[in-house]
Amino acid sequence: MSEPFTPIHEVGEFGLIERLQTIVGDLADPDLIMGIGDDAAVYRLPDEETVHVITTDALIEGVHFDRLMTPMEHLGYKAIAVNVSDVVAMNAEPRYATITVGIPARLSVEMMEAFYRGVRRACEKYRMVLVGGDTTAAHMLCISVTVVGEARMDEVLFRRGARPGDLLCVSGDLGGAYAGLKILLEQRQALKEKGPDYQPDLEPFRYVIQRQLLPEARLDVIRDWRARGVRPRALIDVSDGLASEVHHLCRHSDCGAIVYASTIPVALETREVADRFAEDVDTYALFGGEDYELLFALPPEQLELLDPTSFSVIGEFLPADQGVQVQTPEGAIIPLEPAGYQHFRADNGTENEPPST
Amino acid sequence: MSEPFTPIHEVGEFGLIERLQTIVGDLADPDLIMGIGDDAAVYRLPDEETVHVITTDALIEGVHFDRLMTPMEHLGYKAIAVNVSDVVAMNAEPRYATITVGIPARLSVEMMEAFYRGVRRACEKYRMVLVGGDTTAAHMLCISVTVVGEARMDEVLFRRGARPGDLLCVSGDLGGAYAGLKILLEQRQALKEKGPDYQPDLEPFRYVIQRQLLPEARLDVIRDWRARGVRPRALIDVSDGLASEVHHLCRHSDCGAIVYASTIPVALETREVADRFAEDVDTYALFGGEDYELLFALPPEQLELLDPTSFSVIGEFLPADQGVQVQTPEGAIIPLEPAGYQHFRADNGTENEPPST
Numbered sequence: 003m004s005e006p007f008t009p010i011h012e013v014g015e016f017g018l019i020e021r022l023q024t025i026v027g028d029l030a031d032p033d034l035i036m037g038i039g040d041d042a043a044v045y046r047l048p049d050e051e052t053v054h055v056i057t058t059d060a061l062i063e064g065v066h067f068d069r070l071m072t073p074m075e076h077l078g079y080k081a082i083a084v085n086v087s088d089v090v091a092m093n094a095e096p097r098y099a100t101i102t103v104g105i106p107a108r109l110s111v112e113m114m115e116a117f118y119r120g121v122r123r124a125c126e127k128y129r130m131v132l133v134g135g136d137t138t139a140a141h142m143l144c145i146s147v148t149v150v151g152e153a154r155m156d157e158v159l160f161r162r163g164a165r166p167g168d169l170l171c172v173s174g175d176l177g178g179a180y181a182g183l184k185i186l187l188e189q190r191q192a193l194k195e196k197g198p199d200y201q202p203d204l205e206p207f208r209y210v211i212q213r214q215l216l217p218e219a220r221l222d223v224i225r226d227w228r229a230r231g232v233r234p235r236a237l238i239d240v241s242d243g244l245a246s247e248v249h250h251l252c253r254h255s256d257c258g259a260i261v262y263a264s265t266i267p268v269a270l271e272t273r274e275v276a277d278r279f280a281e282d283v284d285t286y287a288l289f290g291g292e293d294y295e296l297l298f299a300l301p302p303e304q305l306e307l308l309d310p311t312s313f314s315v316i317g318e319f320l321p322a323d324q325g326v327q328v329q330t331p332e333g334a335i336i337p338l339e340p341a342g343y344q345h346f347r348a349d350n351g352t353e354n355e356p357p358s359t
Numbered sequence: 360m361s362e363p364f365t366p367i368h369e370v371g372e373f374g375l376i377e378r379l380q381t382i383v384g385d386l387a388d389p390d391l392i393m394g395i396g397d398d399a400a401v402y403r404l405p406d407e408e409t410v411h412v413i414t415t416d417a418l419i420e421g422v423h424f425d426r427l428m429t430p431m432e433h434l435g436y437k438a439i440a441v442n443v444s445d446v447v448a449m450n451a452e453p454r455y456a457t458i459t460v461g462i463p464a465r466l467s468v469e470m471m472e473a474f475y476r477g478v479r480r481a482c483e484k485y486r487m488v489l490v491g492g493d494t495t496a497a498h499m500l501c502i503s504v505t506v507v508g509e510a511r512m513d514e515v516l517f518r519r520g521a522r523p524g525d526l527l528c529v530s531g532d533l534g535g536a537y538a539g540l541k542i543l544l545e546q547r548q549a550l551k552e553k554g555p556d557y558q559p560d561l562e563p564f565r566y567v568i569q570r571q572l573l574p575e576a577r578l579d580v581i582r583d584w585r586a587r588g589v590r591p592r593a594l595i596d597v598s599d600g601l602a603s604e605v606h607h608l609c610r611h612s613d614c615g616a617i618v619y620a621s622t623i624p625v626a627l628e629t630r631e632v633a634d635r636f637a638e639d640v641d642t643y644a645l646f647g648g649e650d651y652e653l654l655f656a657l658p659p660e661q662l663e664l665l666d667p668t669s670f671s672v673i674g675e676f677l678p679a680d681q682g683v684q685v686q687t688p689e690g691a692i693i694p695l696e697p698a699g700y701q702h703f704r705a706d707n708g709t710e711n712e713p714p715s716t
Contacts, residue, residue, distance in 0.1 A: 007467040008468040008469060010464065010467070010468055012468070018468060018471065018494060021468060022475045022494070025476055026475055026478060029479070029489060030488065031454065031455070037489075037490045037491075038490060042491065043457070043491045047404045047406065048404060049404065049405040049406040052405045056455060056491055056505075056507065057457070058457040058491050058492065058493055059459065060459035060460075060461060060495050062496070066495070097388065097390075098391075098400065098402060100413060100415040100505055102503040104417060107368070110365050111365040111366075111367055111378060112362055114375065114378075115379065118379045118382040122382055130386075131388040131391055131394065132383045132386060132394075132395070133391065133395060133402070133413060134399065135395065136415055136417050137372065137376060137379070138372075138417050138423070139419070139422045140419045140422060140499070142499070144419070144497065144503075150411075150507070
């Protein structure tokens, strides 16, 4: 007569979310335009021309970050930035943030002050205000941030809306945050093996480490769009990795897509890190998460409106029945799995070979 | 040359918050009416007649709750209700909630479903919608909720605004949640000592246990005020204990106050629990937290508008120079310390004697 006990790893994170969503998903509100299911929720305000968007994200010690590798000020900055990125991914401006922090006893007042200096710096950068919070004791450092953003009703962009023929575009470069993580993990291991006197030389990896520890929300990109009259048809931020986000856009837009791997923008330093580990930089770019760049569907006629240095065309939307594909640098066209290194590598043997350095 | 390390317990929770607030406190926004420093933040919407309020609160396993004593469905309900209570304490209606949950591996899918059933039940009860969330792995169960509420600009109530001569009033009864906690802790100890076959008889303590595990936000009270044209001058919810909240109202309103201990409403069951532990029920009522009743400053001329069964007059606001006082049931007038049992008991020796049972 004991209750059933299904371990969460058996259904996985997405399986769990799906089951939880059937419990709460049908709650309704007349002003709610988008509930759970996009980068942020969207609700109408009484003036009927403005909407607010709201998003929330947690960062948990030992799961999302390693305190040994993460300066507290960077952590505070990142906690805000990743939430702002979700607001930006709705084409909205961030306005207000709240934060709860569970603080373990081993942290000092000075560390928490550094954390909040990071929070402040992010708020200043994105021109928003921290309006509420809760600090409490905890066993591990756990941070939860909520950000409210604002947009004109006719400006909000969703994951849905892409059409076959639209260009698949991305801002900035990809794979860098993952490369930074690889370096940090390597250095942590070296520190463990060689003792506390070991002096890591991180200078050659400055860019990728910053991509990992101090990501930026691309608020500058959507502001530039507004100034130029650019209006993508669908938008998402790249938090879980390009492949996963392309699938989200396609599923929500009822489209297929093809990604040309050789056109994905990758920084030189990211390439050097992949070489260092004798790994394929395309897998970094396709499956590495946390770059927080913007991935969007652009009607081809808007191409000329954009600053060509600010983005890359990396593919094209197709009819839904074509699925989601990737053309490898070698020219093979294969299905693009939503996540996983392993899948991609298994499907395309040549990619497993270490690049020559 | 190592960094200074001040342990957080050295400055205390309020000391820490003060230091953190100096770092982020002066961020400004033209539409922000109230930032950090009340039960919720308040910002103006574009129609200029409506405001939104926002509040956030975390519940951490081992700090705010003991999983052994807390059914998951109750926990989900409470996580929403305590945040709604902060919205209600601004005289606003809850509209939207977001939640992040850090889930340890030892929890099952079924437990999380029960948790979300509680979340749903609370959303239905308070007629609001869960619009966003984030679930992630964690070492301990940690929950963070944010609630956005709505009010007409001229209806919002703050902690400030009370005037000398206003009546100090409270809804419902006090001390019950603390009594419930006492019983739950006693039963957990008995279970530990007597083994798993021990059958606790919790039926006589049903009311106080519910006050602890399943508190309600008093949305019904502020709706009743609206229907009757009642408009208190200042408002706060009783989450940290009556004494602490009276101090908040007085400090924000630049007033003093006197509380008549014998007029504080206490349920019979709460009294019985205090008797069981040979403790003074007035200390439960003054310092026990988590009752989530509403404490408000009422202009005397509005007394007749209220339903007399829905609230109690428990004191009066005084000029600031009179400080915050309490008249004990024995008639002595002594300073009311913002928190702490110990203070109160030390100041008034007779209260230390166990009541006769």
